Amino acid sequence: MADCLDILVAEDDPCIAAMLADILDELGHRVVGVVDTAEAAIGFTTEKSFDVALIDVWLAYGSNGLTAVRHLTDRNGIPVIVCSGHAAAQDARAAGAIAFLEKPFRITDLERALEIVMEAETPADPTVTGAKVKLLAAHAPSPAGR
Template identity: 40%
Template sequence: MFDADRMPPAGPTDPAMDPQSSVARLCAIYDPLLTDPEFALSPRAEQELKGLAAIFDLDSARRACEVWTDLRPVLTRHSPARREQPTAEHDGSLSLTLMVVEDDPEMAADLTDVLTEAGHRIIGPFHSAEAAEVSAALHPVDLALLDVNLSGRQSGVALARTLKDRWGVASLFLSGDVTATARAADQAEAILIKPFSGREVLDAVARVWRGIEVRR
C-alpha cells in the first residue's frame, strides 16, 4: 500500500541524495570497472560505492566491479522523482491502456485507483504472470506495470520478456527487491523502487510513454 501524496524521506547523509553525486559523475568514476575489473579506485571512491550499495540493499562485500555491475542499472533507470520533488509530468491528458501485475492486494488496489483516477484504462490487476499473459493475448496493452517477484510460477521479469517478444508491449518494473530488479533492468523501460507515491507512478508512466513515442 502506498500514500498517493507521500514522498520517501531523504536522509541528509545519504550519498545518493547529494546533488554532487549525479548519475553521470558516478558513471565516469566507476564505468572503467566494466571493461577492467582490476581498475584501481581511490579509497574515497571505494567508500562511496559501498555506501551506495548499502542504500540499495546490495552486497557490498563483493569485488567493486561486481557491485557496480548490479548498481549501475538501478541508478541509470531508477525514477529521478525519488531524489527530487515530483515533476507532475502527467497533465491529465494522457490516457493509456495499462496492465497491472502485482501480487500484493493492497498495492494492486492502490495502483488501480491512482491510475484509473488519472484517466488510464486498467487491464487487471493480476496476481500472477500466467493470468496476465492470457489476458495480453486478448486485450491490446500500451504499457505493463509489473512487480518483479510474483507468487506464481513465472516472475515479472519472465512476463516482461514475453510481453515484449510476443506483443511488443514495454514494461515498467515496480519492486522492492533491488538486487533482482538490477539484474533484470534491461527488460524494463524504467524502474520504480518501493515504496513510491502515486505521483511517482503517474510521472514514470508519462516519461516511459513519451520515450516510446519518440522512438516510433
C-alpha cells in the same frame, strides 16, 4: 500513444493492486486487467490489448515478473514498468523494462514513469532506462512547480 493509457497491473498483493488501480484511475488511465502471476500477464495479451504493463517482480506462487517483462517486451513490443521492493533496476532493465520504480514509490514517480512511456518514440527506446526514471522522478518539479 494517447494521454489515457490502458494498463495491465501484475501484482500479487490484492491491497497494493487495488491501490494501484485507484491511483491510475485518478491519474486518468484505465486499468484493463489485474493479474497475480507472470503466466497470467503473458496470457492476458491474447485476451485484451493494452498500452503498458505495471509488473511486480515477485508474484504469486513463486512466479517471477521478469519472465513476463521479457515476453511482453520481446514478443509483443509492450512497454513495461517494473515496480518492486526486492529487485534491482539493472535486472528490470536487462529484462527489457522501460522503467523501474522501487517500492515504496511516490505517485509522482509513477506519473513520471507513465509520462516517459507516453514520450518514448518506440516501446523499447534504449535511452529510457530504469535509472533515468529514478533520476528524473527524484528531480521532477512538484505539481505546484509545474
